[in-house]
Amino acid sequence: MGAMIYLDNGATSFPKPEEVYTFMDGFYRSHGVNPGRSGFDLSREAEAMVDETRGLLTTLFNGKDRNRLCFGYNATDALNLVIHGLLGPGDHVVTTTLEHNSVLRPIHQLCLTGGVEVDHVRCDAKGYVDPDDIQRCFRKNTRLVIVTHASNVIGTVQPIWEIGARCREAGIPFAVDAAQTAGAIPIDVEAMNIDIVVFTGHKSLLGPTGIGGLYVREGIRIGQTRAGGTGVRSAVRTHLEEYPYRLEYGTINLSGVAGLNAGVRWVMDRGVAEIHRHEMHLLALLRDGLREIRGVTTYCQDDLTRHVPVFLFNIAGFEAEATGPLFDVDHDIACRTGLHCAPLIHDHLGTTAVHGAIRFSIGPFNTESDIRAAVAAVADIASMKNPS
Ligand SMILES: Cc1ncc(COP(=O)(O)O)c(C=O)c1O
Known part of the structure; x- marks a missing residue:
């Protein structure tokens, strides 16, 4: 056999592409320090690689500002930041029956204990959600629409542009779970009316596990649900308001970012x-x-x-x-x-x-x-x- x-x-x-293994190993051996948190050259160089990776992903998603690309551990982590950061007591959220548990469960948790209400829009027999069905669920207190870009079960790609247009018109933040699509099909946050795109590093971006994150369009305010070290302005007692630190907490997964850097470069080259x-x-x-x-x-x-x-x-x-x-x-x-x-x-x-x-x-x-x-x-x- x-x-x-x-x-x-x-x-x-x-x-993964051979380049991912090689770059991760080499970079972590030569630059495995705390990126940007210390004043020496290696630390600044490690930070430069992190910053370059923010730039690569921002370009891949056609975002405008690389500082609004924040790293977390994976899609689940970033989805939790979005869901808990945007929803509070009395709020309503619209999502679909196609979602992964990384969307369904945090929302369910908020419905059980956080005074949140949800509508799950069904897809049709072919596996596609109708944007009009989403719009029909909008209420005065709808604070988030969150939809998977492609189903991880049946593979259907959802009409993101059309859903985004309806959300934009109603002034409701629109988040897309791109766990199955980032690196697999084009994503353009501007053209597709996306406010927040969540990605994971280890699927079609061809990086390792343990790295993911989100890109947040200007004008969208995600509340902070954690607080901690950012490595900058340590005397300030509250967690920093500005991106990317706003949604990043503690030391970043440097070898993960290195692998993701090589994975994204491989995807973009190909x-x-x-x-x-x-x-x-x-x-x-x-x-x-x-x-x-x-x-x-x-x-x-x-x-x-x-x-x-x-x-x-x-x-x-x-x-x-x-x-x-x-x-x-x-x-x-x-x-x-x-x-x-x-x-x-x-x-x-x-x-x-x-x-x-x-x-x-x-x-x-x-x-x-x-x-x-x-x-x-x-x-x-x-x-x-x-x-x-
Ligand atoms: C559609 C979708 N969303 C979210 C996730 C969660 O990704 P991760 O396990 O990297 O957090 C997955 C993983 O299978 C997925 O397919």
């Missing part, structure tokens, strides 16, 4: 559109192959034009979770089964009853031969319960 075929890029991308073209070519091959197999049900994969390379399916006769070990042990394929931290969309698809579904998610290093092997593996497993 050959090397493992990795089809779990929606959880985290693997492997081109987001080119990476997407390659991944979607493989997704179409996968879809066409799986649809030929008796017993396979696929979800929301008819129109691949507004899609990221995430593919959801089930095999008749199997609970999704039972197939994970079969893919792993018998076929050396890594994938993700179950509910994928997004329970409401599984309720919508009717897959909760069978404990979820099987997700194959494609990355830039997958090949046609990986896809052929994956299709053959599914055919083999399906034939156990679905003889022809």
Whole structure:
């Protein structure tokens, strides 16, 4: 048997480009000091790399001010900063049934204990939210609309521009969870009417785990829900108001930023559109192959034009979770089964009853031969319960 075929890029991308490993290792060996907090050269140089990475990501999102690019640990961390920083007692928030638990749970927590109310807008049968349905939920006290850019379960890309236009008109801050899209498809905060974009470093930006963050458009005020060291103006007793320090607390994950720096540079050199073209070519091959197999049900994969390379399916006769070990042990394929931290969309698809579904998610290093092997593996497993 050959090397493992990795089809779990929606959880985290693997492997990373060689440049990411090399730059992280080299930079941390040569500059593993506290960036910017001390006056010596190495500290200033480390800060310069952090600042360069803010600039790269700001360019990638077409933001205007790199200082409004703040680093946190991951998308979950940044989403919590946004949700807790914008919502208080008496407020209302609109979100969707496509969301990941990193949006659903902080909001649910606030609804239980913080006097917040929520509307979850459903998607249609093809997996897309209607911007008019979002608008219909607006109330006088709506303080946030938060929507995933692409579903991590079915891969559909949501109509962000249209939702953003409605939020802008109503004066409601619009936050986009770009965990599945940053580095995978273009994001333009200006053209797409986005106020806050949240990213994670370890998926399509090809960096390591433990680094993520958000870009906040000018004019949006996120309240501070933490306080601590920023390394500047230490005599001031309150946490700093200005960006990026406003939303950064304590020593930054320097090796994480270094890896992210190399990952983003790799993505920009290759081109987001080119990476997407390659991944979607493989997704179409996968879809066409799986649809030929008796017993396979696929979800929301008819129109691949507004899609990221995430593919959801089930095999008749199997609970999704039972197939994970079969893919792993018998076929050396890594994938993700179950509910994928997004329970409401599984309720919508009717897959909760069978404990979820099987997700194959494609990355830039997958090949046609990986896809052929994956299709053959599914055919083999399906034939156990679905003889022809
Ligand atoms: C759509 C979506 N949002 C948020 C997250 C959370 O990302 P992280 O685990 O990096 O915080 C994920 C991770 O799978 C995701 O797919």
